[in-house]
Amino acid sequence: MSNLIIPQTPAASLTTSVASLARPVADFLAYHDLPTENVLNPVDERKTVIDAFENAISVLPKAEREKAYYLSKFVVAISVGIFDAALSYLWDETILALRRLVEQTDLPYFFDVAEKSPSRRSRLITAEDLPRIDDAVLIETCVRIGLLTGVNGERLRHINFMRNHASAAHPNVAELNGAEMVGWLSNCLRHAITAKPDPAALQMHHFLVTVRERAIEPADVTLHEQELRKMQADRVDDLLWTLFGMYADPNLAAQARTNIDRLAPIVWKLASDQRKFNVGVRHAEYARRSDVPRRDLAMAFLKNVGGEAYRATDILTADLIEKIRALRAAHNGQRNFYEEAAPAAALEESLPRNGVVPKPVLYDWVSIVAQCYIGNGLGYYEGVDRGALVFYEKYIERFGEREIVEFFAGDGRPGFRGRPDAAESPVASVDPREDTSRQSTGYLYSAGARSHHQDQS
Structure with missing residues (x-):
């Protein structure tokens, strides 16, 4: 029994070799006057990784192990005691695995989510362009489209942080231990390298293929x-x-455009205001670049979903000015009492979503709404278009302090005129002891009421 030899496991054998190698390596470095402190990780830390390695890679099928050169390099780096290099090998393969995962989903959709800059997005077309996506953005986008859960995304973000601050990828003096390396190896293998696309991500891919390639009937x-x-x-x-983005592409097939026309209003209603404003800003970018085809298609998209109010402020301002001019022309026309309704309704489309009328157009906005509501004293109903009245009342209800200031200041300005037979100035009738907003809107309502009902007296 005393001659019984107990065979060592591969892990134990490697651990023994590591211990025997440590001293010669240190002596070799010292002989050449090279630093030996804080260069190689301690042997005990290496043993921690080696002992747990077999269990960590158990999730990796044998067929994939045979071509896992990154793991061979990982083990060699761990054995020598260069943990930062081992982390770099592991992370490089993790990123490659995530890119392969992305390739199994809808690639244009992924690029749309990952990159919002039009110029950079235009360079992202095929899987060969995936390396243009930063590692952090890659992880974030995989979480957004459902390839990674939020928790697993955080795990990989942490490893990415450590790779950037404690691996051989960048100069550093950080210390890594064996337990950390085992955990990172397990997380990368389980949540990236051996991961499969989530059904929700595949469902989105199938949906977008349907939009692009098949007819969606009403x-x-x-x-x-x-x-x-x-x-x-x-x-x-x-x-x-x-x-x-698809709709704004002039080269989009007619059938796909029809599909989007039918589906976009539904998606628009479900989307957040912030994303709607993003769409409005992109429309403005097309306009500023004089990209007329995309600008016009973007506007058609916004009209289809009822999203004109989400356009950028400068675009809304220019549009609102044009519509105020149209309403003023109708109001000054001989048949204004039944021609104001259409231009009055059109104003609603150009009002900012937040309700704040842009300063450059505020005076014109207040003056024309007030004038049209009170009437010009000419023709039927004292020059008030009864069909437009509901719009004027709605606009006046929204008047706040800014509008009231313009209303008071506008009395007597060129272009700000009420009916020729108006009994009194709104400014003269104001009691400074009372709320000015209530008084001013009250004046408008009373002045309007006189004209709206005078035909009955």
Whole structure:
């Protein structure tokens, strides 16, 4: 029995070799006057990784192990005691694995979510362009489209942080220990290298393929709406962004454009205000670059979903000025009492979503609404278009302090005139002891009421 030899496991054998190698390596470095402190990780830390390695890679199928050169390099780096190099090998393969995962989903959708800059987005077309995406953005986008859960995304973000601050990828003096290396190896293998696409991500891919390549009949829209309502809020936002980007492409097939016309209003209603404003800003970018085809298609998209109010402020201002001019022309026309309704209704489309009328157009806005509501004293109903009255009342209800200041200041300005037979000035009738907003809107209502009902007296 005393001659019994107990065979060592591969891990134990490697551990023994590591211990025997440590001293010669240190002596070799010292002989050449090279630093030996804080260069190689302690042997005990190396043993921690080696002992746990077999269990950590158990999730990796044998067929994949045979071509896992990154793991061979990882083990060699661990054995020598260069943990930062081992982390670099592991992370490089993790990123490659995530890119392979992305390739199995809808690539244009991924690029739309990952990159919002038009110039940079235009360079992202095929899988060969995936390396242009920063590692951190890659992880974030994989989380957004459902390839990674939020928790697993955080795990990989932490490893990415350590790779950037404690690996051989960048100069550093950080210390890594064996337990950390084992955990990172396990997380990378389980949540990236061996991961499969989430069914939700594949469902989005199939949906977008349908939009691009097949006809969506009006009868099918309700079924799609039911599925869209089940989506997470951030994925709805990303879908809206993708559909808008597709629609603004002049080369989009006619059938796909029709499909988006039918589906976009549903997605728009479900999306967040922030993403709607993003769409409005992109429309403005097309306009500033004089990209007329995309600008016009973007505007058609916004009109289809009822999103004109989400356009950029400068675009809204220019549009609102034009519509105020149209309303003023109608108001000054001989038949204004039944021609104001259409231009009055059109103003609503150009009002900012937040309700704040841009300063450059505020005076014109207040003056024309007030004038049209009071009437010009000419023709039927004292020059008030009864069909437009509901719009004027709604606009006046929204008057706040800014509008009231313009209303008071406007009395007597060129272009700000009420009916020729107006009994009194709004400024003269104000009691400074009372709320000015209430008094001014009250004046308008009373002045309007006189003209609206005078025909009955």
